[in-house]
Amino acid sequence: MKYLIMIWHNPKSREIWESFSDAERAEGWRAYAELNESLNASGEMVISEALADPSQGRRVPAAEGQSLATDGPFPEVKEQLAGFFLVDCESFDRAMEIAGQVPESGLGLVEVRPILAMNGPDM
Amino acid sequence: MTEVESLLREHAPHVLAALVRHHGGFETCEDAVQEALLVAATRWPVDGVPANPRGWLITVAARRRTELWRNETARRRREEAVALLEPPEAEPPPDVDDTLTLLFLCCHPALTPASQVALTLRAVGGLTTGEIARAFLVPEPTIGQRISRAKQRIKASGAQFRMPPPDERPARIAAVLRVLYLIFNEGYTASSGPALHRVELTVEAIRLTRRLHAYLPGDGEVAGLLALMLLTDARRPARARPDGSLVPLAEQDRGRWDAAAIAEGVALVSRALTTTEVGPYQLQAAIAAVHDEAARAADTDWAQILGLYDLLDRVAPGPMVTLNRIVAVAMVYGPTTGLAQLDRAESDAALAGHYRLHAVRAHLLDLAGDREAAREQYRLAAKRTLSVPEQRYLESKAG
Numbered sequence: 001m002k003y004l005i006m007i008w009h010n011p012k013s014r015e016i017w018e019s020f021s022d023a024e025r026a027e028g029w030r031a032y033a034e035l036n037e038s039l040n041a042s043g044e045m046v047i048s049e050a051l052a053d054p055s056q057g058r059r060v061p062a063a064e065g066q067s068l069a070t071d072g073p074f075p076e077v078k079e080q081l082a083g084f085f086l087v088d089c090e091s092f093d094r095a096m097e098i099a100g101q102v103p104e105s106g107l108g109l110v111e112v113r114p115i116l117a118m119n120g121p122d123m
Numbered sequence: 124m125t126e127v128e129s130l131l132r133e134h135a136p137h138v139l140a141a142l143v144r145h146h147g148g149f150e151t152c153e154d155a156v157q158e159a160l161l162v163a164a165t166r167w168p169v170d171g172v173p174a175n176p177r178g179w180l181i182t183v184a185a186r187r188r189t190e191l192w193r194n195e196t197a198r199r200r201r202e203e204a205v206a207l208l209e210p211p212e213a214e215p216p217p218d219v220d221d222t223l224t225l226l227f228l229c230c231h232p233a234l235t236p237a238s239q240v241a242l243t244l245r246a247v248g249g250l251t252t253g254e255i256a257r258a259f260l261v262p263e264p265t266i267g268q269r270i271s272r273a274k275q276r277i278k279a280s281g282a283q284f285r286m287p288p289p290d291e292r293p294a295r296i297a298a299v300l301r302v303l304y305l306i307f308n309e310g311y312t313a314s315s316g317p318a319l320h321r322v323e324l325t326v327e328a329i330r331l332t333r334r335l336h337a338y339l340p341g342d343g344e345v346a347g348l349l350a351l352m353l354l355t356d357a358r359r360p361a362r363a364r365p366d367g368s369l370v371p372l373a374e375q376d377r378g379r380w381d382a383a384a385i386a387e388g389v390a391l392v393s394r395a396l397t398t399t400e401v402g403p404y405q406l407q408a409a410i411a412a413v414h415d416e417a418a419r420a421a422d423t424d425w426a427q428i429l430g431l432y433d434l435l436d437r438v439a440p441g442p443m444v445t446l447n448r449i450v451a452v453a454m455v456y457g458p459t460t461g462l463a464q465l466d467r468a469e470s471d472a473a474l475a476g477h478y479r480l481h482a483v484r485a486h487l488l489d490l491a492g493d494r495e496a497a498r499e500q501y502r503l504a505a506k507r508t509l510s511v512p513e514q515r516y517l518e519s520k521a522g
Contacts, residue, residue: 001509002261043237043269046261088261090235118260119311120510122355122362122372 002046002088002115003095007104009082016107031103039087039098050083079109086115124326127167130176131160132330135249138180140221142188143284149228150274151191152184153246159184160249222247223338224286226331229273230299233280238273239302240309241266248327258324259309296339300348300404303332307352311359325356336391343399346391347408353388354411357381369516373420385415403439406431425454442473446483458491478507482517489520498522 020028039045085102089095092114099110124132135156142152159180173179229243244250244258252270256263287295310324332349339345361375370376392408399405410431417423432448445468453461465484474480485500498521505517 040264040268041272043241043265043267043272045265088237088259088265090237114509116509116511116514118511119309120369120508120513120516121311122358 001091001095001117002086003092004113004115005085005087005095005099005102006081006111006113007083007102008079008109008111009104010079010109013104013107013109028103031101035085035098035101038101039085044087044089044094044098046086046088048083048085051081054080124323125168127164127172130167130172131163131180132249132327134177134180135160136222136225136247137177138184139246140225140284141181142184143225144221146185146188146192147284148192149284150278151195152188153270153274155184155188155191156180157245157251158187161251164251221284222334224284226299226335227287227295228277228282228284230295230302231277231280231282232295232298233276233282234273236302236305238269238276239298240305241269242273243302243331244306244327245270248331250327296342296345299335300332300344303328303335304348304352304404306331307355311355325352325359328352329356341399343395344402344404346395346399347402347405350388350392350395350408351404351411353384353391354408354415357384357388357415363512367512368519369512371516372414377418377420380415385412388412389416401434401438403435406435406438410435423454425451429455442471442477443479445471445474446479450483450486453487453490458487461487462491476507478504481507485517485520 017025017028036045036048039048082104085098087095087098089098092112095112099105099112102110104110138159139152139156142156143149146152162183163176163180167173167176226243226247229246230239234242241255244255245252250258252267253263256266259266286292306324307328310326310328329349329352332345332352336342336345336349357380358372358375360381361370361377361379363369388408389412392405392412395405396409410428413424413428413431429448429451432444432451435444436448449461449464449468452464462484465480465487468474469480481500481504485497485504488494488497488500501517501521505514505521508514508517
């Protein structure tokens with residue numbers, strides 16, 4: 001089963017990160033490197049990426065008269081996707097265990113969602 | 124599958140077993156065979172298939188094994204400065220057929236299911252790492268890593284390349300069957316488009332199970348699983364529309380079912396049920412057989428299906444058996460009886476909130492004529508399923 005582990009950032013979490021010393025930041029990067037390495041070694045990693053700052057993102061404008069968006073494209077107060085892991089593992093519990101190793105999980109900013117499969121049972 | 128591919132897959136386990144038997148060291152032998160298969164896959168279509176394909180593969184793999192062994196020895200000498208004990212063998216090993224032993228080793232209990240699946244497909248099925256990765260829609264290094272980790276675990280567990288002792292045999296066969304069934308189910312997909320360039324996992328699963336059945340013809344559950352796969356796969360031509368959307372069993376064009384596969388499956392399961400101890404695969408196959416033997420959906424012998432589910436519920440109870448049994452109850456005694464049993468089943472923690480429960484309730488409500496309530500249940504089920512074709516089907520039923 002594949003699961004997407006999403007790491008969200010918000011102004012509060014960014015504040016915490018910015019307040020970190022170099023050593024604390026290095027500790028954070030090391031935790032990520034270790035998690036990547038262990039998922040590669042176990043054969044559970046599909047892909048993982050970190051996203052550029054939301055200020056670097058662009059949104060495709062809605063066709064005229066079709067706008068459904070209720071927020072501006074880059075609201076400051078909302079949580080923003082900062083990175084993700086796509087893993088292929090045995091169970092939801094195992095995916096949660098992996099997600100628990102993401103440093104941001106301590107802040108309640110990591111979410112796990114199952115991926116839809118292209119095969120299905122008989123009806 | 125091309126002729127060369129099928130030839131390679133046919134010979135792969137024999138070649139590997141012969142090498143392991145002669146040299147020991149499953150890990151290195153498996154790598155060597157994989158490389159020999161890759162060489163054959165590129166050379167044979169150009170140079171032609173050699174007169175003795177298996178002998179050719181064994182010779183090339185044995186040579187490659189010696190090279191790998193020398194590299195490994197040199198590396199260890201550099202690292203540990205110790206000489207190794209075993210001199211490399213030059214002559215090719217004898218051709219001994221040990222596919223069954225190989226299958227047991229690949230499904231060793233020390234391995235995770237995902238590793239068992241990957242290793243079985245490569246070492247016994249003769250598939251390349253790339254083919255397995257494409258079939259499971261994951262990157263090649265992910266599968267490569269699962270295989271190498273599986274081999275490390277086998278080594279660490281001290282497992283030997285020999286048949287498990289008789290008292291362990293039933294549990295080990297059960298593990299092999301689970302792996303083969305996992306492979307089959309993974310491949311049992313409704314989508315036609317993207318599957319075209321993928322190895323057909325259902326075909327591979329049937330091929331390997333057929334082989335296992337040839338070695339263990341008296342094992343009722345092996346026969347049962349083979350029958351179940353054949354009887355399920357027989358419906359594949361009618362199971363999806365050209366756009367990939369699912370056709371439910373009751374609406375399938377039964378003229379498109381594979382009559383030969385059905386006949387083979389029915390014969391297999393009938394023989395197993397009368398000559399061996401009954402087991403869950405045989406019962407599931409028997410249920411599939413009852414469906415497959417009905418010329419029209421309306422002719423389905425639901426009373427017989429219910430009887431089989433009652434047995435299955437005793438032999439191997441589980442939440443999905445409970446749900447499917449309730450569908451049969453509804454077909455025999457009417458939807459109201461089914462719905463009442465469904466309410467009771469919902470108290471089972473494994474079923475509460477499960478999308479299949481909503482899907483079954485929707486179906487029974489539809490049968491009972493309560494369209495509005497049915498739509499609500501279809502919507503809930505569609506939201507909760509983890510399968511794209513199923514979600515599309517449930518959404519269409521919700522209307």
